[in-house]
Amino acid sequence: MGRKHILWGHIKEHRYAYAFGFALLSISCALQLVIPILLGTFTDRLELGELTYGEAATIAVWMMAAGFGVALFRSTGRIYLFRLSRVLDMRIRDDLFKHWEKLSTHYFKNQRVGDLMSYAISDVSVIRDVTMSGIFNSLEAVVLITITVVAMVTAVDPLLTFLTMLPLPLLSILAYRFNRRIQKESAGVQEAIGDLTSRVQEFIAGIRVVKAFVQEREQSRLFRRDNEHAVAMNRRLVKSNSLFGALSSGVVGVSFLVSVVLGGIMVLRGRITLGEFVAFNSYLSLLMGPIENLGKVANTMQRGKASENRLLAILNTEPDVADDSCADASIRGIEGDIVIRNLTFRYPEAHEPALRDISLRVPKGTSLAIVGRVGSGKSTLVHLLVRLYNPPKGTVFLDGRDIHDIPLNVLRGGIGIVPQDQFLFSTTIRDNIGFDPKPYGDDDIERAAKVAQVYDNIVEFPNQFQTALGERGVSLSGGQRQRVSIARAIIKKPSILIFDDSLSAVDTETEDRILEGLKDVMEDRTTIIIGHRISSVQSADQIVVLEEGAIVERGDHESLLALNGIYADMYHKQLLDEVGERHGREWDDAGGEPTGAGRGAAGGGRAG
Incomplete structure (x- = not known):
């Protein structure tokens, strides 16, 4: 059964660590309530003309202490929770890479390299943002909103609190309306990044062909098209986020308007004191940041959901080729x-x-x-x-x-296999020949290179076996890449070659020397x-x-030559080609016309 969640599994596994971070944030939020209380006391004492210099200094010291405590516990909790997000970041990439190693070659035939890179970099980064700013802001908002509303109800006035909070449920409606829109646009952004990354990767891998066929202008046009598409998709997402943020701020502004108008009337009628009015608006100011952050969290969560779905589609892909249940582990x-x-x-x-x-x-x-x-x-x-x-x-x-x-x-x-494509890694020649779980000494490396008839080429390089190859071994010729691949296969001394x-x-x-070796x-x-x-x-x-x-x-x-079939036909055509090449070399050496036999052989070779 495949995975259903990435984020929830991580949170569940590190639940005690998240509980500790939650406790630090809760202390920070509780300390934030001290400042409105002190401001209310200061205002009331000042209005009554009973405030002394000593009381003012004491209030100032307590406010500074509360501010320092808020900064200390909030930053500590933030660092602690953000560290957990980096753990998830590393774990997802590790799981993704290990799962790719299990998948068959058929899977990769149907995938673009740029898309795979986008999964491992862009989508994982989005999920990391969810566990960083998303979880941090969510926890802080839940705690701060809860204790602040309780303080507003108990310490100031329940009716004023109710009327001020009345517009805020509109934020939930807005989040719901923007839910699918942001998730869809976020998925579109990730796909556009995949297209752009694929374009760059393909261009770099094929730079020689691009230059040989003078396709720089066409490649630039294609890149510009993909780049503009990525920008357009990002603009759509930014537009939706900005619209959501603006509407959220408007709802918050309505709450402030209700607080100022109704609170002012209550002060004039003597229902609440001026200090309670100041404290109430300070409480409301504390709420505005978390409430606005909840809107951002909703957007982040939707982007995270889109990226999580893309990653789950990979992680839940079953390998086409794997050990069967009947596999004998004793072999x-x-x-x-x-x-x-x-x-x-x-x-x-x-x-x-x-x-x-x-x-x-x-x-x-x-x-x-x-x-x-x-x-x-x-x-x-x-x-x-x-x-x-x-x-x-x-x-x-x-x-x-x-x-x-x-x-x-x-x-x-x-089994030691020398494939057709002679793929080499962008590391040293030594590491490419010794590409095997078993470690090999220098003598083994050199012996394999000699058998593959590539030793003489390698020792001509300044760094010899420590020569670093370019991407896919591009710094070697095609024949040298083939011979290094042969050395890589024979060094492991397999039962089947x-x-x-x-x-x-x-x-x-x-070829004759290689076959002899x-x-x-x-x-x-x-x-x-x-x-x-x-x-x-x-x-x-x-x-x-x-x-x-x-x-x-x-x-x-x-026996196959005696059949005079396909094999014999291939043999005779290649023999004619070799005769034609030999006579061609003789003609070049002599500086004259080839013989009639040479012309006939060469012609036969071309026809074959």
């Missing part, structure tokens, strides 16, 4: 024997299956290569092996166990290689060719 590792039986898989948003009736066996310590055209389902198959998506139960097995029976941390900890088209950005000579790493480990180059997959123990999500050919390199 500590995997060996790498893979069996797939009649696997058919469809993405949640797709109408057609991405994989159709896949069945294959990859014994422990052997290698499997997967080739096929773009969109044939190659990456989908390995994503199911690491459960980035859930395969149907009873279709994928590791070491004789259904993959759903293996805890996720054990499954993924035993997966290379998802991870050699596409390196030249053939570097990987021989020792791949020995006794189950290895899956996805590639478009036949040279990177031809030495695999078995090769499968996927077409529209189904296995259409399988075998080793020689």
